[in-house]
Amino acid sequence: LALDVSKGVTKYIAASRTEIEEKGRRGKALGGWDKLKDAAAIEAELANGQFMDLLRWNADGKVENGYILDQRHMTGGAPVEAQGWLEAGIWTVEMKRPLRPGTAGDLDLEPGKVYNFGFAIHDDYTNARFHHVSLGYKLALDNADAEVNAVQASVSAPAAGAAPVAAAAPVAVAAAPSAAAAGKAVDTGVDWSKAGERLITLFYPGQTSMEWTLVGKYHGGARPFQAGDRCSTCHDKETANMGKKMVTGEKAETTPIPGKRPGIPVTVQATHDADNLYLRFQWEGTEHVPVPFVDGGKMDPANQVKLAVMFATDEVKYANQAGCWGTCHEDLRTMPGHPEDPAAAGLALDVSKGVTKYIAASRTEIEEKGRRGKALGGWDKLKDAAAIEAELANGQFMDLLRVNSSDGSTEDGFVLAERMMKGGQGFDASIANDAGYWSVTIKRKLTSDQPGDLSIEPGKVYNFGFAIHDDYTNARFHHVSLGYKLALDNDTAEVNASAQ
Structure with a gap:
């Protein structure tokens, strides 16, 4: 199959397969990794928005922008800027991503629309499935009904590819009532x-x-x-x-x-x-x-x-x-x-x-x-x-x-x-x-x-x-x-x- 399986089968979505066994009746193996559609069909699905946009920041400063369709692709997306640091036992990661990258495998985020959003953390030097994951949530721009509401604001861009630092900037987390210093x-x-x-x-x-x-x-x-x-x-x-x-x-x-x-x-x-x-x-x-x-x-x-x-x-x-x-x-x-x-x-x-x-x-x-x-x-x-x-x-x-x-x-x-x-x-x-x-x-x-x-x-x-x-x-x-x-x-x- 036209897949990179050098490290095993990676993530895929249903649109990339001709069938996926979901019930396992009569001893059938669950999944459908080997029921891959042909290259032309995969290309058409990508053009039709059948993908999961994927961004990843690594503690060495490396930033990856890819997508999931037939497999997990960690390259191909538009440039993304990110930085992260550990201070006083608390990790902070910041990302800056264009709203409309215009690149295959990148999702354009538009006002008035709602998108599915999730994230995962590999902590303590883990890899593969040994991570912590969120459930799926809804993200939108300036939409108070969305579970993750991206409110328009003026912000300073993080330095591209910034390396992790210790004891650098103040901890930034979800907004909460603040008191003056x-x-x-x-x-x-x-x-x-x-x-x-x-x-x-x-x-x-x-x-x-x-x-x-x-x-x-x-x-x-x-x-x-x-x-x-x-x-x-x-x-x-x-x-x-x-x-x-x-x-x-x-x-x-x-x-x-x-x-x-x-x-x-x-x-x-x-x-x-x-x-x-x-x-x-x-x-x-x-x-x-x-x-x-x-x-x-x-x-x-x-x-x-x-x-x-x-x-x-x-x-x-x-x-x-x-x-x-x-x-x-x-x-x-x-x-x-x-x-x-x-x-x-x-x-x-x-x-x-x-x-x-x-x-x-x-x-x-x-x-x-x-x-x-x-x-x-x-x-x-x-x-x-x-x-x-x-x-x-x-x-x-x-x-x-x-x-x-x-x-x-x-x-x-x-x-x-x-x-x-x-x-x-x-x-x-x-x-x-x-x-x-x-x-x-x-x-x-x-x-x-x-x-x-x-x-x-x-x-x-x-x-x-x-x-x-x-x-x-x-x-x-x-x-x-x-x-x-x-x-x-x-x-x-x-x-x-x-x-x-």
């Missing part, structure tokens, strides 16, 4: 291709306090944890599934928000120069899901997103194993054991909005088992002011940074007796939503002489965790990471801040 330009001169990178999936934690994790009837991992295991040892690859249990109300959540996503995959990059640590967080945004038990559906209408980061040494109880979980207790505001009137205790705490985060070093005791009906936690077992001051001086705190999306403002504080959102040396940050993807960049000095600020030194390893309040949420209705290890130029650290 806020904050300072903090990474001028930073080469992000030199940064360490890790994909961390945050999850919705519900009402799983530190005490909850230590009680076997609530948490099956209580015994391994008490034996010294880290949370990430067991759960690093299953955070999305954990979040699903909580966000649906199946486990440890008394007020679920219908439609709230269970997890957020976040690309985390870390690098440093002689003076500063740079962190960049990138993740996909979400459509707004109104909170049914809040007027207006938004807990924090001013801030669509807040991102918080915590650092601590191993000296802070549970930081080594659980990261920031050691600050979350059963008796905090909105948690099951929160006090109704904390101000009545007369403690030297700001409880105007309820009890906030604290660590064990600030209390004389914390009830962790709840035996004989004892209330979990220890919010009211506060040490005196002198003892608190001494603990702070001894490094008993969780350093806390937060960035707000409304205006790019930053807060630099710490957690000890309560959550303090000020007192640190300060840091610079930018936050932006670009085409549905959020990006937060933090520039923080490596060293500080301020109480509650952790100095980050070469050769040492620190506990690191972060949380995102997305979709206008507040308090415990966030997505959180497990605890990870951060260090400078240390390949064994889970978050390795590589040198510039």
Whole structure:
């Protein structure tokens, strides 16, 4: 047959065959690869539009334009311009194709008409049928009813045959509500291709306090944890599934928000120069899901997103194993054991909005088992002011940074007796939503002489965790990471801040 079968039979469509067996009755072989029409008939079918137009971009920069009729042809079409790149774990591919190429095997795209559209991705070095494919969709020009609506716009053409690059342009994906960039330009001169990178999936934690994790009837991992295991040892690859249990109300959540996503995959990059640590967080945004038990559906209408980061040494109880979980207790505001009137205790705490985060070093005791009906936690077992001051001086705190999306403002504080959102040396940050993807960049000095600020030194390893309040949420209705290890130029650290 007049086919190139050097690599086997390739794709074909029905118009190229005299018959195709589609039912396989009486043992007939399915298909019709060998029932090829003659060359003249194939040529006539091509002229009559019986083909599938085919474009392909390859990660080495090669672009192919062909079609499928009697077989898969990877050449013959009009020139197509395309480029692609991988940045922060996200691939972007852009194509520029003439609407009316006027070439055999190329489909002219005209206003007022609707076309069939599909695409496939060979990822992770695969080939042939080992790809991921879309279903068939409808594409049209300026047609809101089409599933893929190509809206007329002024765009810049990509460079023809551009090679893939790392850390080049901002990620571009399907359009979504955007927020203006806020904050300072903090990474001028930073080469992000030199940064360490890790994909961390945050999850919705519900009402799983530190005490909850230590009680076997609530948490099956209580015994391994008490034996010294880290949370990430067991759960690093299953955070999305954990979040699903909580966000649906199946486990440890008394007020679920219908439609709230269970997890957020976040690309985390870390690098440093002689003076500063740079962190960049990138993740996909979400459509707004109104909170049914809040007027207006938004807990924090001013801030669509807040991102918080915590650092601590191993000296802070549970930081080594659980990261920031050691600050979350059963008796905090909105948690099951929160006090109704904390101000009545007369403690030297700001409880105007309820009890906030604290660590064990600030209390004389914390009830962790709840035996004989004892209330979990220890919010009211506060040490005196002198003892608190001494603990702070001894490094008993969780350093806390937060960035707000409304205006790019930053807060630099710490957690000890309560959550303090000020007192640190300060840091610079930018936050932006670009085409549905959020990006937060933090520039923080490596060293500080301020109480509650952790100095980050070469050769040492620190506990690191972060949380995102997305979709206008507040308090415990966030997505959180497990605890990870951060260090400078240390390949064994889970978050390795590589040198510039």
